[in-house]
Amino acid sequence: QKEVEQNSGPLSVPEGAIASLNCTYSDRGSQSFFWYRQYSGKSPELIMFIYSNGDKEDGRFTAQLNKASQYVSLLIRDSQPSDSATYLCAVKRTALIFGKGTTLSVSS
Amino acid sequence: EAQVTQNPRYLITVTGKKLTVTCSQNMNHEYMSWYRQDPGLGLRQIYYSMNVEVTDKGDVPEGYKVSRKEKRNFPLILESPSPNQTSLYFCASIPGQGVYEQYFGPGTRLTVT
Numbered sequence: 264q265k266e267v268e269q270n271s272g273p274l275s276v277p278e279g280a281i282a283s284l285n286c287t288y289s290d291r292g293s294q295s296f297f298w299y300r301q302y303s304g305k306s307p308e309l310i311m312f313i314y315s316n317g318d319k320e321d322g323r324f325t326a327q328l329n330k331a332s333q334y335v336s337l338l339i340r341d342s343q344p345s346d347s348a349t350y351l352c353a354v355k356r357t358a359l360i361f362g363k364g365t366t367l368s369v370s371s
Numbered sequence: 372e373a374q375v376t377q378n379p380r381y382l383i384t385v386t387g388k389k390l391t392v393t394c395s396q397n398m399n400h401e402y403m404s405w406y407r408q409d410p411g412l413g414l415r416q417i418y419y420s421m422n423v424e425v426t427d428k429g430d431v432p433e434g435y436k437v438s439r440k441e442k443r444n445f446p447l448i449l450e451s452p453s454p455n456q457t458s459l460y461f462c463a464s465i466p467g468q469g470v471y472e473q474y475f476g477p478g479t480r481l482t483v484t
């Protein structure tokens with residue numbers, strides 16, 4: 264089992280909809296979880312981090328963590344075409360272990 | 372401006388010709404790391420350094436060397452590049468243990484023919 268798994272997509276949603284991105288991880292001892300956004304040819308940029316079970320909201324973004332199910336998700340409300348990018352889930356051990364990313368396409 | 376810089380941004384080279392990709396950060400961060408990113412494989416860590424003179428292997432260290440003689444610099448060395456090292460490389464830094472945000476450099480696109 265891969266350490267961090269994401270559906271590669273593409274995930275296509277219309278403008279204004281909620282985009283739901285999912286990630287599972289294998290190391291039950293993982294403590295910190297991150298979502299990065301990466302535009303094509305650019306470097307990843309941190310959107311959110313979460314380390315407690317439950318929800319964490321920041322503007323249009325909500326990260327959800329369920330450690331019992333080893334599952335972390337990112338919800339993007341009121342999706343905009345500018346949200347079209349690849350979203351990387353990462354889990355912190357000594358370093359960050361990244362998933363392969365989910366490509367999101369928001370159509371106007 | 373706080374940043375991580377990499378040079379060169381683009382490089383085309385030939386098999387076996389030694390090269391160095393430089394990485395520098397101006398934030399006095401302790402932790403620095405190198406990743407490569409390949410289609411379908413995602414970001415994979417090559418080497419990391421937790422402080423000056425302290426380096427360790429990541430997931431894909433074969434064919435690479437690093438050094439950390441100064442806190443701000445963390446060069447990536449390919450002694451004898453091969454075509455399978457054609458990739459997009461990112462350097463990153465973190466202030467220290469327990470700090471969450473990782474700052475990425477702009478990336479270096481390397482092609483080895």
